[in-house]
Amino acid sequence: MLGFMDYVQQAFYEASHWNHDNSYGALTATAKALLDFETPPGLRLNLSSLSSPNFATSYTVGSVGVVDGSLSYLYSSLPLKTESKSSDIDLYHVIRGYRHAQDLRRPDEPWWWEIWHEGKRIDRRDTLLYGRLFLPRSSLEALYLRRISPTRQLKVSCVSDSSLVNGGTILALLQNDYGKYSTEYLYSTDSALFGFRGLYNFGLDPRKAAKLSTSSTAAENIAIEPTYGRFSAGAELYYGILNKSGGMSTGIRFTTLPQHTGFPYTMTLTVNPLMGNLSTSYAVKAGRSLALCSRFDFNVYSYESDLQMGLELWRRQQPTGTVDWAAKMIRADWKKPSLRADEDISGVLKARVDQNWNIGILWEGRIKELLFTLGASFDLRKRDKIVKGVGVELQYSS
Amino acid sequence: MAFNFNWSPLIADTSRARDMLTTALNKSPKPPIIVDDIIVTELNLGSVPPELEILEIGDLAEDKFRGIFKMAYTGDAFLTLKTRVQANPLNTYLSTKPSFASPQPLAASSGLTIPLQITLSDFRLSGFVILVFCKTKGLTLVFRNDPLESLKVSSTFDSIPFVRDYLQKEIEGQLRVLFMDDLPAILHRLSLRLWSPEYTEMDDERVLNTNKDATVPIDPLASPAQDPVDAFGNPIDESELSSLSLDSPTETHASFSQKNLLRLATLKESQRTLSLFTPSLRDTVFRAWAGGIDRPESAAGTPQLTSSTLSRHHSSLATNSSAHSVSDNSDTGTSSSRPSFIGRSSSYHGLSGSRPRAHPPRQRKKRVVDLRKNKEDGTESVSTEASTPAPSVAGSFEPPSSIPEEKEGELTTPPRSPNKAVRFHSRQVSIDDLDTPKTEERQRHDRAESTNAAINASNALHNALLSDLESKMPLHRHARNAHSTSTLPLLRNYSLEKLSHAKPVPPYAESSSSSSGGILEQAWMMKMANEIARKVREEKMGEAGSDGFWLPSEDVDGPPPAYAA
Incomplete structure (x- = not known):
């Protein structure tokens, strides 16, 4: 489950029309959500609030051995009109599961953002500031996020911690998203690491498609074949100047679009040619409330392999028998005023297992006003200590 | 070589x-x-x-x-x-790197x-x-x-x-x-x-002991480095004392094996050569062990105490071999049962810093020649131990807390000046019938020399008696523990000598007066002490049947030393 601050950041991306998924880093987002979820360690309580559309606070208290916690504050120059009460938050927004690829959105024109007042441009770039202080270990996280232009975003994240080399590290990330393709340039102060990431989407360019639809006639529109899936390819490249070492990988993905009539699925293949690592994943949304995923890793140099499987099961409340007859009599075109997307969801069960019999189980959902995450991880190979960890996380926000 | x-x-x-x-x-x-x-x-x-x-x-x-x-x-x-x-x-x-500022590469x-x-x-x-x-x-x-x-x-x-x-x-x-x-x-x-496979065994035992005791008692043998604190007359808490005295009965559980004695003998022999081979002795703690800081303080375990006292004897044997008064410890060890040996050794070491030796019931006087101790005198000083009427009193003088006074450091180095000052003070307080402590000491020294020869012979008998009495009177011993911490080693020594001069009086009288302030309390304690002392005396008279000159005197229970208040 996303933390409250991550949820607010997602809301910022949405409000500023930034497609977070159109990036090489998000190529395997579905497989990661289904297989690499983290089980909470120990007990953790989260109290958050979006006190104004621009300001959010969050406090965390945890008990992993000793009591620790964190304070975090977030400021956004863009008013965020999102649900902040934990009783109203859409569970689909905070629980990461199978990611439905959406049609690529045409980026905003730069002049859309211009605001003129008395002959002067007064529009400001949207900015998000975020800070988090961990106690008692006195570690500080800071984030600066700025939408420089409709196709560009700058993200600077810093960590200050006395245990780190040089006392901290800064990562600067410049992201460009043109819809058809996206590029990212990054620099990390740790060992002066430079990086580049790029993603290219095959198929129709959303910018041209938009122009085409506006200029062409209705008859020509029909002639355009609707696309049922999208094929993407990307690569990343890193080089650390100080330690004179680098890394790279390439990857491809095919995913179905909402127009697809069958069940949605996503396939990815990532290759690390330097290290000889191959990773393939296949995720399928088998039903309205079930998603399955498998991943196979293989190293051509060391012949090491790994197989992981996971599933995601959304539990829905059965309609109570007493009002069944009334629900049936409702006219089909009558819309219930308060129906949300996750109205009938009571929780999500996620489970994963790998070939070494490491098992992780996560149960996420909502009780009354609280969002909860209950997780456990097991290692069936170790007879003496099968349970590796159990944890509960509770979130309340207003 | x-x-x-x-x-x-x-x-x-x-x-x-x-x-x-x-x-x-x-x-x-x-x-x-x-x-x-x-x-x-x-x-x-x-x-x-x-x-x-x-x-x-x-x-x-x-x-x-x-x-x-x-x-x-x-x-x-x-x-x-x-x-x-x-x-x-x-x-x-x-x-x-922290994940927050990590580039998070895909593959x-x-x-x-x-x-x-x-x-x-x-x-x-x-x-x-x-x-x-x-x-x-x-x-x-x-x-x-x-x-x-x-x-x-x-x-x-x-x-x-x-x-x-x-x-x-x-x-x-x-x-x-x-x-x-x-x-x-x-x-x-x-x-x-x-x-030293024993090391690990003893470690385990020590751990067990530590677990058993809620309050961690100070093991005097384990940490003799803290001894100067004691010698300066700093009092130890009552709680610590009680825990110590509770531990002391465990001493009697030890036993001596013939094999270990044999090894001891071999060890003694090996000292005469330069051979690096030293036989490993089970249940033995050497002088150097006792100095270990890393050992847990609690460790009032049986083998430790006994073995360390043994080793002390051994070391004193080595250092004082020139002194004619030193008896052969291994001989006494063989002749006496182990518990008594322990009791004896610890008691003497607890008596004073000048390492008094055993005093048997019949030969009530004993002296120790320490060549190194009193450098301030410039002469070879001999401190005598005027023996108390019965060994039980001596036994009562042996709180574990006072044992560290006999540590290695004190053997080799002269007492420091603050120590000395306090000593003088204590003399003034408790001993009023003496002109100067030094002359008194000399006199005793002379007396002691005459009776010295007979000591060794009667050691074994004394040991047996002592252990017997000790086991009979735990209360007595307990009280003595309290007393000993509040007074200086030398003061104790002197008071003991005084005891020998005059009427029998409870050792506790002093302890109670020094520790408690209330008159009522004092009076009650006196009464109790007197009663117990009488019993003790009677017992001793019956057993030892010796003269009254050496009986404990009453004038010990003067005002408590100012520093211990």
Whole structure:
């Protein structure tokens, strides 16, 4: 489950029309959500609030051995009109599961953002500031996020911690998203690491498609074949100047679009040619409330392999028998005023297992006003200590 | 003078050393590049021993050795390590960074683990070695300088020159750390296991004792370094005292075995030669052990106390062999049962800093000649122990807390000036019938000398009696404990002498007066003490049937010493 601050950041991306998924880093987002979820360690309580559309606070208290916690504050120059009460938050927004690829959105024109007042441009770039202080270990996280232009975003994240080399590290990330393709340039102060990431989407360019639809006639529109899936390819490249070492990988993905009539699925293949690592994943949304995923890793140099499987099961409340007859009599075109997307969801069960019999189980959902995450991880190979960890996380926000 | 270093047993079985090396290598946090345990698969010390040149020998005793050597090694030892390393530099780099500011690469950081086998051979070592051997603390070996001159590293990656050079450099650096830091620790632990298996046993026992006691009592034998505090007259808490006195009955559980006595004898014999071989003695604590700071304070365990007292006797035997008054302790040990031996020894040591010896019931006087003790006098001072009418009183004087007064440091060094000052003060308070303490001491000394010869003969009988009485009177002893902490060793000594001069009076009277302030309390305590003392006296009269001159006097219970208030 996303933390409250991550949820607010997602809301910022949405409000500023930034497609977070159109990036090489998000190529395997579905497989990661289904297989690499983290089980909470120990007990953790989260109290958050979006006190104004621009300001959010969050406090965390945890008990992993000793009591620790964190304070975090977030400021956004863009008013965020999102649900902040934990009783109203859409569970689909905070629980990461199978990611439905959406049609690529045409980026905003730069002049859309211009605001003129008395002959002067007064529009400001949207900015998000975020800070988090961990106690008692006195570690500080800071984030600066700025939408420089409709196709560009700058993200600077810093960590200050006395245990780190040089006392901290800064990562600067410049992201460009043109819809058809996206590029990212990054620099990390740790060992002066430079990086580049790029993603290219095959198929129709959303910018041209938009122009085409506006200029062409209705008859020509029909002639355009609707696309049922999208094929993407990307690569990343890193080089650390100080330690004179680098890394790279390439990857491809095919995913179905909402127009697809069958069940949605996503396939990815990532290759690390330097290290000889191959990773393939296949995720399928088998039903309205079930998603399955498998991943196979293989190293051509060391012949090491790994197989992981996971599933995601959304539990829905059965309609109570007493009002069944009334629900049936409702006219089909009558819309219930308060129906949300996750109205009938009571929780999500996620489970994963790998070939070494490491098992992780996560149960996420909502009780009354609280969002909860209950997780456990097991290692069936170790007879003496099968349970590796159990944890509960509770979130309340207003 | 010659030393015989035996190299062959070292090369015979290296499995234990291998295991220890493995654990030592895996103990410290490994660099992220190493993803598996480091396993030492082969360890061979080679057939060529290192050349050692003795530069200096600082200390040489049967249980101690300190020396400096010049070491040169060009042997054929080799060591093979096996582990797995992470070959992806990005993976190791990211694993140490916080995820918040990490680039979070998609697949560029995927791992590639490679099994790695490294063989280290052709060691060339030369350096100065400081070797300290102590029976208790094991073997400590320190390199004064960096001993590593060169070595040959051969690994799985020998075909890649870059990796080979890198490994050579890294491993040389690591080995330097190993020689300077880790190796001494490993050798130390090995030596502890090898030479003193009792050490671990006693460790266990000590742990058990610690667990049993809610309040951690101070073991006087374990920490004699804290003795000066006692000697200055700083009082110990009542709670600590009670826990101590509760522990003391456990002393009587010990027993002596014929085998250990035999070994003791061998040890004694070995002292006459320069042989480094010292037989391992079970249930024995040596002087050096007692000085260990690392030992838990609680440890009031039986074997410890007994054995340390034994070792004390032994050491005093060694140091005072010139003094004619010292009896042969091993003889008394054999003739007496062990519990009594313990009781006796601890009691005498507790009596004063001048190490009084046993005083049998019939021969009530005994003296000890200490050549080193009283340097302020400039002469060989002899402190006599005017013996109390019965051994039980002496036994009562033996709180465990006062035992550390007899530690090694005090034996060799004269009392410091603050100590002395306090002593004088105490004399003024408690002894008013003496003109000067010194003359009194001299007189006693003279008296003692005459009766000295008979002491040794009657030691055994005395021991038996003493143990008997001790077991009968735990209360008495307890009270004495309280008393002894609030007064100085010398004061106690004097008061005891005073006791011998006059009427029998309870030792507790003093203890109570010194510890309590209320008059009522004092009076009650006096009464109680008197009663108990009478009983004690009667008992002693019955047993010893000796003259009243040496009976405890009443004038002891004067005002308490000011410093102890």
